[in-house]
Amino acid sequence: MTSQLLASRERCVDEGLEAAAATNPGYLYIPEHRLIADRRWLMKDGKGKHQVALVTGGGSGHEPFCVGYVGTGMLGAAVAGHVFTSPPPAAVAAAITTVGRDNPAGVLVVVFNYTGDRINCGLAVERCRAAGMKIVGAMTEAGASLEEAMNTCKRLSEAIGTIGVAASGCTLPGASAPLFTVGEGVMELGLGVHGETGAATIKAGTLQEVVEMLLNHLTRKDSETRLDLQSGDKVAVIINNLGGLSQLELSNLTNEVVSQLKNRGVEVKRVYPGQLMTSLDMRGLHVSVLRLLDPTWLPLLDAPTTAPAWPTPYLNTTTTSQFSMPNLTLTQTKMDTGYMLSDAAHTQALKACLEAVVAQVPQYEQHLNDLDTTCGDGDCGSTLIKGINGVSKELSGLPLMYPSQVLGVLGEVTASYMGGTSGGVYSILFTAAAAHITSPKASHRLTWATALRAGCDAISKYGGARQGDRTMLDALLPAVEVLEGSPDNHDLRTILKAMATAADEGSKKTAYMGARCIR
The missing domain is CATH 1.25.40.340 (DhaL domain)
Incomplete structure (x- = not known):
């Protein structure tokens, strides 16, 4: 058994969410749905009810994603599933209801691109009908419409590219061995955050060699998902620690990525190193490069946010008497029994x-x-x-x-x-x-x-x-x-x-x- 400082396999996610709520007084925690919401959406004075709300969710084990991005200028609410498990539709529906009830501006559900998350979030959206986060969050904070936010999401997805590499697997809570392993002296290029097989197994190299390989793969012309990065482009870059790298390693990687991009004639306007979306204790990183194709995107990245993972804690001193608890009951149209088996x-x-x-x-x-x-x-x-x-x-x-x-x-x-x-x-x-x-x-x-x-x-x-x-x-x-x-x-x-x-x-x-x- 590995030495993991966790309450228990069953309770570790709930303990983490309770800690997030204790750390950030601006959070409302609804434990039965593993839901974290920004309290301002529940204020009785109606503030926050006239702009598009962003909601997301996903399996735990990727902290600080996704609850760490709840706050002004980013998410209105987020739900967590168990480790590497999509949150159930009822929890996603509760998040949508929390920030969307009586909100004429609407709710935009940002979905982690895994089948389980897409299915369960889609099911939640359907139930509620029956009854790129930072930039879009800043837009909605400034009053952008649901259609504008959605269009920007689509443009962002086309302007950003991500590539990852890992030197080790990750260990699930309570497990005696890693979920998967990476061989000695090699690294897995494009390894998924749940251990999905990557694009290739490569020989481990120096810092410079690894970064060069990542950027080459990200921009290779024969790839269907390549980023068309050109000399003269202005970009914002995320260097994401998957959980097992030291801060010193991360800073060295950040510097090398920036240096090599500059050598390619690319102007790095912003760089965001940190543990933004992890895979438990995996030794690896993601490099995400966003081409700043719209002049409004950089100011939106710079817009203030209280989301603690971006990274300032959200301090909201409102008391429980100043906001109303959400009514999470979905009013669903009674289904017509219609077709009956009379035989x-x-x-x-x-x-x-x-x-x-x-x-x-x-x-x-x-x-x-x-x-x-x-x-x-x-x-x-x-x-x-x-x-x-x-x-x-x-x-x-x-x-x-x-x-x-x-x-x-x-x-x-x-x-x-x-x-x-x-x-x-x-x-x-x-x-x-x-x-x-x-x-x-x-x-x-x-x-x-x-x-x-x-x-x-x-x-x-x-x-x-x-x-x-x-x-x-x-x-x-x-x-x-x-x-x-x-x-x-x-x-x-x-x-x-x-x-x-x-x-x-x-x-x-x-x-x-x-x-x-x-x-």
Whole structure:
């Protein structure tokens, strides 16, 4: 066991959030959602209610991201998941509600570019509808509209490039060994903050060699994600310590990056070294270069902020009598039960399907964990079983006559019991399907086909995956296509068998695919 000074594996995130609230009196901490909000959005005098609010969230282990950027001129609220785990949709919805209720200017949700975060934040946005942070934060503080802030986000994403390198892995709370390792005498170029395989394994070199390699890779012409950096460009640079570098190393790296950029004819207008977004104790760094293509961006970077990670602590002396606690209850339009299974055989078939899943899936738990160990954190099967257990608990009370309500419950169960990326993916599948099965089509078959297609489309919309990306869609979509193309006079058992065969064949094809979807 490594010597980690943590309260416990289960409590370490909560302890950290409590410390953030204790350090910054301007913070409001809502523990049930692991939510940190800027109190000024809750002031009874209405101040702060007439400008766009920024909200974000993500897994813990990356501190000070994301709660460290809550404050005037940056975020209105942030939510934290457990270590390397996306926050659940309910927590994101609570953050949106906290700063967005009665705010005519709107809320902009800035999402960490991982599938789990995109899915869960997307699901939260959808639920609320049913009922580049520093520059954009300064813009909204100055009164920019939601559309202006969104357009600037898009422009920033096109003007910034990031490349990272790591010499070691990171150790999860309570673990006896690192989550992954980097070989002796080598470094991993482009290693993900959760240990995802990088672009290349390179030989460890001197300070000058490593920085040169980073900048060369960032600007290489054959890369789809290259930054088109030109001599004469004005830039702002972030040198991000991933957690394990000493301050002396960071200062040396900063100086070398600035020097080499100047040697390329680039004018470095601002440089921000520090631990801005870490990966626990990983020895590595990110270099982010922003081309200052808009003359307003530099003044916005210089605009004051009270967000403590940028880095001044936010001191707000307001008392609890001067602000109102948020009402986090989402008022949702009552779902039309509409489509009803009046045939007892159909309700029994639906129940039998759910019972079969509950009975059969647990035997594959360890096999799924083993498969996940080679490319993830080895908990795919265990996470799925959490969802199965939730379905088992709810099964006896499901209103089987109303498929939309059944699917809605499954969406809630998978999100709350499973959590993380998997829970978000299954939840958005069921939730979107539920919304499209309220009105009956020409036949039962067509009604279910429309709903399942909508569920798959929602996964693509929020997760970014398409057929052929080596994801669950490669099994789901062939089955949906069989259902869409089946004659209405075929019996249910024949259709289900054909769908199962198509899904099985689709899943086997993933063995020969390359993974292209963002993880």
